[in-house]
Amino acid sequence: MENTIHLQSQVADDALVKNLNRIFDPVPVPIILLNKHTEILMINQPFADYLGYSREEIMGKRVDVVDPNTRFPYVFKSKKPEIYCKHKFSNGHTALVHRIPVLDDNGEVAYGFGMVVFDDLRSLQEVLERNKLLEGKLMIYQEELKNIRGAKYSWDTIIGNSLVMQHVKMMSSKAAKTDSNVLIIGESGTGKELFAHAIHNDSKRFDGPFVKINCAAIPKDLLESELFGYEEGAFTGAKKHGKVGKFELANGGTIFLDEIGDMPLDMQVKILRVLQEKEIERIGGNRTIPIDTRIIAATNRDLKERIKEGEFREDLYYRLNVINIEVPPLRKRKEDVELITLKLMEKLSNNLGRYVSNITVEALESLKQYNWPGNIRELENVIERAINMTDTESIEMQHLPAFMISEPSDELKDTPLVSLRTAVEEVEKTTIHNCLKAVSYNKLKAAKILGISRTSLYEKIEKYHIDTPN
Ligand SMILES: Nc1ncnc2c1ncn2[C@@H]1O[C@H](COP(=O)(O)OP(=O)(O)OP(=O)(O)O)[C@@H](O)[C@H]1O
Numbered sequence: 001m002e003n004t005i006h007l008q009s010q011v012a013d014d015a016l017v018k019n020l021n022r023i024f025d026p027v028p029v030p031i032i033l034l035n036k037h038t039e040i041l042m043i044n045q046p047f048a049d050y051l052g053y054s055r056e057e058i059m060g061k062r063v064d065v066v067d068p069n070t071r072f073p074y075v076f077k078s079k080k081p082e083i084y085c086k087h088k089f090s091n092g093h094t095a096l097v098h099r100i101p102v103l104d105d106n107g108e109v110a111y112g113f114g115m116v117v118f119d120d121l122r123s124l125q126e127v128l129e130r131n132k133l134l135e136g137k138l139m140i141y142q143e144e145l146k147n148i149r150g151a152k153y154s155w156d157t158i159i160g161n162s163l164v165m166q167h168v169k170m171m172s173s174k175a176a177k178t179d180s181n182v183l184i185i186g187e188s189g190t191g192k193e194l195f196a197h198a199i200h201n202d203s204k205r206f207d208g209p210f211v212k213i214n215c216a217a218i219p220k221d222l223l224e225s226e227l228f229g230y231e232e233g234a235f236t237g238a239k240k241h242g243k244v245g246k247f248e249l250a251n252g253g254t255i256f257l258d259e260i261g262d263m264p265l266d267m268q269v270k271i272l273r274v275l276q277e278k279e280i281e282r283i284g285g286n287r288t289i290p291i292d293t294r295i296i297a298a299t300n301r302d303l304k305e306r307i308k309e310g311e312f313r314e315d316l317y318y319r320l321n322v323i324n325i326e327v328p329p330l331r332k333r334k335e336d337v338e339l340i341t342l343k344l345m346e347k348l349s350n351n352l353g354r355y356v357s358n359i360t361v362e363a364l365e366s367l368k369q370y371n372w373p374g375n376i377r378e379l380e381n382v383i384e385r386a387i388n389m390t391d392t393e394s395i396e397m398q399h400l401p402a403f404m405i406s407e408p409s410d411e412l413k414d415t416p417l418v419s420l421r422t423a424v425e426e427v428e429k430t431t432i433h434n435c436l437k438a439v440s441y442n443k444l445k446a447a448k449i450l451g452i453s454r455t456s457l458y459e460k461i462e463k464y465h466i467d468t469p470n
Pocket of ligand 1: 189
C-alpha cells in the first residue's frame with residue numbers, strides 16, 4: 001500500500017518536473033526545486049550551466065552531493081526561508097540566493113525552492129558602490145537645492161525701501177499668489193533673478209523645483225535639447241539613456257527663462273507651443289509629455305523694439321506678459337543705495353572673513369552720486385573691492401575705484417561744460433535778478449543786500465541786460 005502511494009507521488013512528480021522545466025528553462029535566472037528529501041526535482045538550464053553540470057548528471061541527486069556548501073538541509077529543519085543570502089558554491093562562484101522551504105497543509109516541508117538572485121557578487125558590489133556614490137552626490141545636491149531655495153530668496157532679502165521698490169515688491173507678491181506667467185524686465189544686475197526666486201518661493205509651487213535656464217548663454221544648437229530633452233539615439237553624440245529637458249525637470253514647479261529676449265525665433269515658436277498645449281515632445285521622441293510648469297521670463301531687452309525688428313514674436317510676448325514686473329535701475333532709486341551698501345558690507349565682510357562695518361560720509365556720498373550702469377551687481381563688486389582694499393574697519397574714498405569718483409552723476413551729465421568765468425557770471429546774474437525782484441526793484445536796498453555799491457549794481461544791470469521796471 002505504502003509502495004503504491006510512493007509510486008503515485010513519483011508519477012505526479014515526473015509530470016510536475018516536465019512542466020516545470022518547460023516553464024523555467026527560458027527564465028534567465030538560475031532556479032532549482034528540491035523534493036522533501038532534498039533531492040533535485042527540477043533544475044533549470046541556467047542553473048545547471050551556472051554549476052557546470054549537464055542536467056541529466058545531477059537530476060535526482062541530493063543537493064548536498066552536488067553542492068556540499070548548500071544550506072538547504074538547515075532550511076528544511078528550520079522551515080524558515082533565507083532571502084538574499086550570500087552563498088559560495090563549491091565551484092567557487094559567490095552569489096546572492098533565496099532558499100525557500102515550501103510547506104504542505106500540515107506545515108511539513110514538501111519542497112525546497114532555490115534561486116540565484118545575483119550571480120556575480122563582485123559586480124553587485126560595484127553596483128552598490130556606485131549607488132552609494134550617487135546617493136552621496138544626491139544628498140549634496142539636495143542640500144545645495146535647499147540652500148538655493150531657502151530663505152535667501154525671500155522678499156526680505158531683496159533690499160530696498162524706496163517707494164518704487166515697495167511698489168515692485170507689492171506687485172510681485174501679488175503675482176506670486178497667481179499661477180499666471182510673469183515677465184520681469186529691467187536692466188542687467190537689477191535683481192530680476194532674485195524677484196523670480198522670491199515669486200516662486202511665495203507661490204503654491206514653493207516646494208516644487210525652480211529651474212533656471214539662461215537663453216542667451218546656451219549655444220543655439222543646444223538650446224532645444226536643454227529645454228525639451230532627447231531620447232536615446234536622437235542624434236550622434238546623444239547620451240546613452242537620453243536626457244531630461246529643463247521643462248520636464250521643472251514639472252510641478254517654475255521654469256525661469258532668463259534673457260528670453262535673446263531666444264532664437266525658431267525656439268520661440270516651440271516655447272509658444274508649450275505655453276498653449278502644456279505639453280512637450282523630447283527630440284527624437286514620439287510621445288507627448290504633459291507639463292505643469294509655471295513660466296517666469298526675464299529680459300533686459302526692449303521686447304517691443306525686438307518685435308518691431310522682427311526678432312521677437314508678438315504672440316509669445318503677449319503670452320508671457322500676463323503679469324509684467326519692471327525692476328527699476330539703481331540710479332532711479334538712489335534712496336536705496338545707502339541701505340543696500342550697508343547690507344552688502346555686512347554680507348561680503350562675512351564672506352571674505354573681514355570685519356568692515358563703517359563707510360565715511362564722503363565715500364557714501366560718492367556711491368550715491370554714481371550712475372550705476374551695472375546696477376546692484378556693480379555695487380556688489382565695488383563694495384567687495386573696497387573691503388579688500390581697506391586695512392581698517394572702514395571704507396573711505398581712496399578705496400573706491402577712480403572711475404567712480406570722476407564719473408559725473410546723472411544731473412551733471414546733462415549740464416553743458418563751461419568756463420569758470422561764465423559759470424560765475426551766470427550765478428551773479430541770477431543772484432542780482434532774484435534780489436531786485438525780492439525788494440521790488442529798489443536798487444539802494446538791493447545794493448546793500450548784495451554788498452556792492454549802487455554804481456557797481458547799475459553797471460552789472462547793464463552788463464547782464466537785466467530788465468528793471470524803473
Ligand atoms: N535688491 C537687492 N538686494 C540685494 N542684492 C541684490 C538686489 N538686487 C540684486 N542683488 C544682487 O545683485 C546681483 C545681480 O542680481 P540678479 O542676477 O538677480 O540680476 P539680474 O537683473 O537678473 O541680472 P541679469 O539681467 O544680468 O541676469 C546678485 O548677486 C544679487 O544677489
